[in-house]
Amino acid sequence: LLFQQCEMIHLSTLFQFAFIIGFFHLSFFTLFLAFIALTDLQNLGARRVCLMTDKNLSQLPPVNAVLNSLAKYGINFQMYDNVRVEPTDHSFLDAIKFAKKGEFDAYVAVGGGSVIDTCKAANLYASSPTADFLDYVNAPIGKGKPVTVPLKPLIAVPTTAGTGSETTGVAIFDFKELKVKTGIASRAIKPTLGIIDPLHTLSMPERIVANSGFDVLCHALESYTALPYNMRSPCPSNPINRPAYQGSNPISDVWALHALRIVAKYLKRAIRNPEDREARASMHLASAFAGIGFGNAGVHLCHGMSYPISGLVKNYKPKDYNVDHSLVPHGLSVVLTSPAVFAFTAQIHPERHLEAAEILGADIRTARIKDAGFVLADTLRKFLFDLNVDDGLAAIGYSKADIPALVKGTLPQERVTKLSPRPQTEEDLSALFEASMKLY
Ligand SMILES: NC(=O)c1ccc[n+]([C@@H]2O[C@H](COP(=O)([O-])OP(=O)(O)OC[C@H]3O[C@@H](n4cnc5c(N)ncnc54)[C@H](O)[C@@H]3O)[C@@H](O)[C@H]2O)c1
Ligand SMILES: [Fe+2]
Secondary structure, three states, X not given: OHHHHOOOOOHHHHOOOEEEEOOOOOOOHHHHHHHHHHHXXXXXXXXXXXXXXXXXXXXXXXXXXXXXXXXXXXXXXXXXXXXXXXXXXXXXXXXXXXXXXXXXXXXXXEEOHHHHHHHXXXXXXXXXXXXXXXXXXXXXXXXXXXXXXXXXXXXXXXXXXXXXXXXXXXXXXXXXXXXXXXXXXXXXXXXXXXXXXXXXXXXXXXXXXXXXXXXXXXXXXXXXXXOEHHHOOOOOOOHHHOOOOOOEOXXXXXXXXXXXXXXXXXXXXXXXXXXXXXXXXXXXXXXXXXXXXXXXXXXXXXXXXXXXXXXXXXXXXXXXXOOOOOOOOHHHHHHOOHHHHHHHHOOOOHHHHHHHHHHOOOOOOOOOHHHHHHHHHHHHHHHHXXXXXXXXXXXHOOOHHXXXXXHHHHOOOHHHHOOXXXXXXXXXXXXXXXXXXXXX
16 A cells, blocks of 8 residues: 555665764763764774864864864874855855865764765765766755765764754755755765764853754654655655655654654753753754654755745844854744744644644643644744744844745745645745744
């Protein structure tokens, strides 16, 4: 039946992610994990290692720990610290140039999603030197060609608690020409190993914890409510064309729900108190859990609509981000539309929407199933209000006049928008952006 309808779940991808997890009670753990990573590099026979990070992180403890260990164990490496926070095609190309020139045989990415994604792209194109940049970029913006070349090992050391990029086969960038985000999606670019060491998240300032945490929240909510895997179409004629995002399924549901419960319990604590190690460690794990869930099931409208919200940024300079350009942090661009999106999608799986609202703290004892979307939307609004989140798209510089451009930027995001449980027209998208202008 599953074969007839559409597709099987690609089970192996769910277990393809190897990782090492650190715990706070071992005070020497950061060094210990760095040691394991270096032993891994030695085992891989790496002779020329590329260490990637961004300028801000290059001055902070996570990168220092790795640098000290690389020096101590005499590993030959070159550092690239020019990763752009919220990368663009230009910044990807700069990193790719560095990777091609360096002829590296292994990569270590120390940072948030911006660093890990840039490193995935650098590894891919350095391993496929004749490929044109658009060859592997998602269609319809790029050609979406399957990756058939072998890549070099990549060890990902996440320092935010957000993207779960250490677990996924996705690399996102802002395509300057179209002023919209898009990406590369292939199992082939998944990191070989993820090192989940919560000590690395202690230096994150409040708003970075909040915004990256909202990404975890939306990964969990969107993958749990995504179109089920057996309703996706068209069925690929060859498994090599099977998309990375396969629709919600019983296995990704486990990861999504577990991550959502952790977000409900720990996100506020992790934001408000940098000393709350239990909360920071739990969120770091939730990020990886949600990553395994959405990396297989996919995300839908909050993410699809977030790409033009980031790409069309005007002058917004978020607090706590040590960068010299305007940007809408990814997690913020995703979460601002979440109340409107889930009020819209709840028609299809109302019981899942209600369940999510309950996990996030709503009292649903007297809630009617037909109100599921409003219940979840209200719960999210309260959650965001409590955390001092900007009051909708208007607060980050958008107005009604921008809605046509925001809709236009969402239309090419079919890879994710098609995973919305409820199909949407251009008018629906306009209404969702309009409803997200103000939240409270
Ligand atoms: N590949 C995927 O599966 C995936 C999923 C979601 C998002 N993304 C992408 O990831 C990017 C966002 O990544 P992100 O939210 O992890 O943030 P980020 O990598 O953009 O970093 C944000 C800021 O936090 C700083 N920072 C990171 N760790 C820190 C630490 N421990 N201490 C102090 N400062 C720290 C960075 O220097 C930077 O200034 C976006 O481009 C987004 O589109 C990718
Ligand atoms: Fe995300």
